[in-house]
Amino acid sequence: MKSANLLKSLQFNTLISGECGTGRHTLAAYMMPDIPVVHADDPELYSYIENSSQIIIDRLEKAESFGRLSQSIKKRGTKVVAIAEDISALGSFESLFSVKIVLPPLQQRPEDVPMLAKKFAEEAKRMFAGDENGEVFKPDLQNVDLSRNAFSLRQSVYLQYFAARMGREELMLLNETYLSSRMNEGEDIYRRELFLYEVPLIRAGMRAFKSQLKMSHAFGLNRNTLRKKITEWKEYL
Template structure:
């Protein structure tokens, strides 16, 4: 079961730590970094917007490296920190239960603030507070940054797992659904699994299924876990249902039915 434990640790690490230092390869990320560099020299408040995982917090910490970082949803803790700080980073501003109170306290205590938000906020108080606002595009619009991030994450995976294998990019399609958060998780898991043995793979499946079994139709309900990867791999390798049916020893109509039954996963 060792591989299961390692896999779970990798997933937790990938989700718990900051995704990365801000990557500046694409033109969009270079422009965002230029703005952040300018803000380091100016005593003004700024709001950084963009989807989760695009690097907002990394840039905010680059601008104010010594400032405490508070999530806007932790309202009471945030108000307490505002009473004793001269500068602060506020993340997830869109989750604040009371934006007006936060803005009033920032002004009252004359605090330098860099804030982040997952979306644009239409609020007159915020417009007055933040002299500079800028947006970071999602990774789907910054493909050059994706390649650099994959390299960074694969090096982290090599150190984490204590192996020197080169990360295999064949058939690797970056998961950008949550930007660098989903990409890092994917690279970590892919790196760990690229040399997995059949016994280790069966251990993972056993661990997964042990919490799922209990009904009278478990075999049918979980058959897709075995059939879908086999069909996917076969179609990719042989490029033909006819060839795949021959290699699997299945009637072509049987294979077609299995493909139809699993259409949601293929």
């Protein structure tokens, strides 16, 4: 962020690369607030360059002609912050950018996950409860999906938010909606889909009771039956 603050005041072209959801657009907007974002394959791109002193170019690798784009930027002297996912296609065009920032995936930036999760939690409360400060909701960071960076993290936080507020009726409706789409998948449907009930129950029991003996008493099952269920669904536990 210190580098971003410094670059705001300098006439350097900056290339920001990384996977989708790593914060490329957020960083570009921070460096150039209130500056239009134009896709590299937009037919109006050269008009924007001609009439703007600053511009954010998204999807840089989609540009039709890097040579023409480079000439246009140099001729006008437009300050550019460009966003790309695949920089291998840029070739010598990369040399147009004095500063290159590579944003690693969130899986390599665990220190950023709590801050983003908190942001998405507040977003969920504001969007669905209408009150950002009226309730306590703390996401479980041990059970979030970072496979698509901020996109999957937001989805995980939203899902946790809804799950924590679901009653029996909402949960049954959710299951019914899912199961309705499975009714044409041949025979043995009951047996095949039974894990939707048993796996969450066993998971919750493991967290709550910490031992199979206590679980068996609470569930009203003998230990052998419980052990068989745990073995049967071990791939989900």
